[in-house]
Amino acid sequence: MSDSGTVELAYERRGPAGATPIVFLGSLGSDRAMWLPQVSGLSADHDTVAVDLRGHGESPVPTGPYTVSQLAGDVAALLGRLGIESAHVVGLSLGGAVAQQLAIDHPGPVRSLTLLCTSARFGEPAGWTDRAAAVRADGTGSIAAAVVGRWFTAALAHRDPPLVERMREMVTGTPDEGYAACCEALAVFDSRADLGRITVPTLVIGAIEDPATPPEHQRLLADGIVGARLRVLDHAAHLASYEQAGAVTAAIREHVDGAEQRSVAYATGMRNRRSVLGDxxxxxxxxxxxxxxxxxxxxxxxxxxxDVWERPGLDHETRRLLTIAILTAVGNEHELDMHIRAALRAGMDADRIAEVLLHTAVYAGVPNSNRGFAMTAAAVADLAAQAALDAQTAAAQATG
Structure with missing residues (x-):
């Protein structure tokens, strides 16, 4: 345990450095190997980080109970330790709960979310506390068959018995205390009131045959998270990342690459916005x-x-003048006042604004331009008064 109460999580990192990493958080009773289909499919051109949550795989197993907030804190600490300032976070089931909590408690490094077969609330607490007690009494091996029975459809279990056996071994290999303590975390987890605080691009994926978190759980998530998209897969149960590996990997790739493009556009837009309107x-x-x-x-x-302010066809000064003309013409006084003051603060001569207002009077009407002249005069006076006050303050400081 660190001084902050977090643990140092085990992880495996593959893929080229330089791109925004994709961080994978697994389900209850799994280790990072559950993400092999996605890591194999994405690591050729994406930086992938598959994580063992607290109490799972090779990560430490402190005595429980745990909370999902603690698990999210562990992941935030790992990102800090790896120097990852921004990451696309993918979580399934328990990992999806941790991903939600990470975006709520530690939103800074979260660039996008992909939430698979997960929920904002995983049923009544008694079921989870009973399961925790059973595991502490009889070990994870006692529940492994039942757990994996929910992970896959009957068709896949019949078709691929070796895969089912590997997954049973994965569950059985999960430390008893880690599994039980994470059951207790899920017993009290409820993000429904906080979903509106998640504002990053979010893809929610459900599976039509998932008995653990049926599609109505994903619909609730998609409805509660701003701008979230929902996709429900056929022919898959709880571990859709394996049963529909190709579709899930392609969906993650599309979502992550789209979020990267949105992020570049947002950064460009924020730079232009600050340049034109001021910090x-x-x-x-x-x-x-x-x-x-x-x-x-x-x-x-x-x-x-x-997009528009970044286009090369017009320079920013021309766009400023056009904006003032259009806002004057349509009578949008709030935006007009803001843009006039921003232009003056940026060093534009008031006479140029006056020429725009005069031209607008001819083609869009005198009353609106008259109001624009009044706003410009008031803005010039305010800026002059502020400059005089700043000069007095500087002189007083110099003589004091």
Whole structure:
């Protein structure tokens, strides 16, 4: 255990460095080998990090009970230890709960989420506490067959007995205390009230034959997370990452690559937005973002500022003047005042703005342009007053 209460998780990292890593978090009773289909399919061109959660695989097994928040804290500590500032996080079942909690408690490094066969609440607590007691009494081997029976459809179990046996051995190999303590974590886990705080691009994947977390669990997640997309797979049960390995791997790739493109557009848009409107205004707008407005903030930053304002056909000064003209024409006084002041702060001469307003008066109407002139005069006066105050403050400091 570290001073912060976290444990140093075991992991395996494959793939080229440089790209945003994809971090895989597994189900209850699994180790990082459960992600072999996805790691094999993605590591040729993506940086993959498959993790053993606390109490699983080669990770430490402190005495329980655990909480999902503790498990998420372990993952956050691992990202910090590896120097990963941004990651796409993929979680299945228990791992999906940990991924949700990571995005809620430690959102900074989470660039996107893929949540597979998981839930915001895993049923009544008694079932989990009873299972924890059974494992502590009789070991994980006593429940392995029943667990793996929920992982795969009957058709796959009939078709591939060696795979089923490997998975039983995986469950049996999970430390008794680690498994039981994670059962206790799931008993009290409930993210439903916090789903609105998750604002990163999220893909939710369910399986039509999953008896542990049926598709209605994934629909609840997709409805609660801003902008989340839902996909439900046929011919798969709880461990869809194996039974529909190709489809799951392709879906993760598409989602991650799309999130990367969105991230680049967002970063470009934020740079342009700050350049045009100033840090103070943008910081104030970002600080006021709520789960309700987050999707619009993302949209406007990527599309208006990251796409249109980035196009090479017009320079930013021309775009500033066009924006002032259009806002004057449509009478949008709030946005007009903001853009006039931003242009003046950036060093644009008030006479150029006056020419735009005069031209707009001819083609869009005198009253709106008259209001634009009044706003410009007020903005010039305010900036002059602020400059005089700054000069007085500097002089007082120099003589004091």
């Amino acid at each position: 103070t205004h943008v910081d104030r707008a970002v600080a006021k973002t709520t789960p309700l407005t987050a999707i619009f903030q993302d949209f406007i930053t990527r599309t208006a500022w990251g």
